[in-house]
Amino acid sequence: MNRRKKILVDSRWAGNTGIGRLYQEVMNYPPAEVSCEYVKSKMGLGSLLSPLMLGEEIKKSNAEVFYSPSFMPPAFSKVPFIFTVHDLMHLFYYSKLHKIYYEQVIARLAQKAKKIITVSHFSKSQLVEILGIPDELIRVIYNGVDDHFLKNEEEFVSIRPYFLYVGNRRTNKNVPAMLTAFAKARIPNDFMFYLSGNEDPELAILIGSLGIQKRVRFLGFIEEVDLPKLYKGAHATLFTSLMEGFGLPIIESMASGTPVLTSNTSSLPEIAGGAALCVNPHEVGAIQSGIEKLVDDEDFYVECIVKGLARAREFSWEKTAAETWETILS
Incomplete structure (x- = not known):
């Protein structure tokens, strides 16, 4: 032996x-x-x-x-x-x-x-x-990405369609820019923006100044078991960080069959592998246009789902x- x-x-x-x-x-x-x-x-x-x-x-x-x-x-x-x-x-x-x-x-x-x-x-x-x-x-x-994202068929129950952000609030996460772009996006007003974690004073002030208090919801701590349903139920995941070493929410969202709007900088286009919509995270207007495209362009939206699922299967x-x-x- x-x-x-x-x-x-x-x-x-x-x-x-x-x-x-x-x-x-x-x-x-x-x-x-x-x-x-x-x-x-x-x-x-x-x-x-x-x-x-x-x-x-x-x-x-x-x-x-x-x-x-x-x-x-x-x-x-x-x-x-x-x-x-x-x-x-x-x-x-x-x-x-x-x-x-x-x-x-x-x-x-x-x-x-x-x-x-x-x-x-x-x-x-x-x-x-x-x-x-x-x-x-x-x-x-x-x-890697866990199989339960690929296999899950349950969706988070939401009366209104929503964009999703999963992550912390460090400066590199670029959350204020995403909120601003969401507020400015020319999309139906019934769209919501759901974020993991709790509201903090700085974001509360920003959200108030943007007039989107009723369109933003903070989900608090999300248990791992609940993540697949949240991704699956989202219209798209927003993850336009300024810098990431990897960017796990990209492939978790893709594995859930949900399109991703992410950045064209750092590791993010590498991990997305051509299966996400990548924009300049330093320009609110670019993030805004990305949000609008994922609402308005149905053919592109379906293409993102198909490519995203294929890309996610490359990770385990x-x-x-x-x-x-x-x-x-x-």
């Missing part, structure tokens, strides 16, 4: 986030030849001391390889390590301290990795060009997990 290879995994990333989803799916498909143990420290994910803590955890472990589903690599690792950098958002949309930490700590430790995984060719190009990571050190492994979490474990064990 062959001895199983011991892998130490940074399990602190488990949870209801994009990174947590990747972690969960990779851990759902472990090869028979691995034995996993997990980082015991409860140190916060944002702690600047994480690399030192991970180095100590590795020192105490008898694991042969360390793996993290996110951007924190270990310092002073006695074993080969692999970690995933989803994007370089910290350099553009976070504090100056985040930028310095990424450039001076993460980038330097990354050079010592056995392999760095990233989720799009756009993110890989940023790692090479901005952080100076050698091209050959980086492997692109796309995220099982494939993501298999390629990740192959990288860990190689």
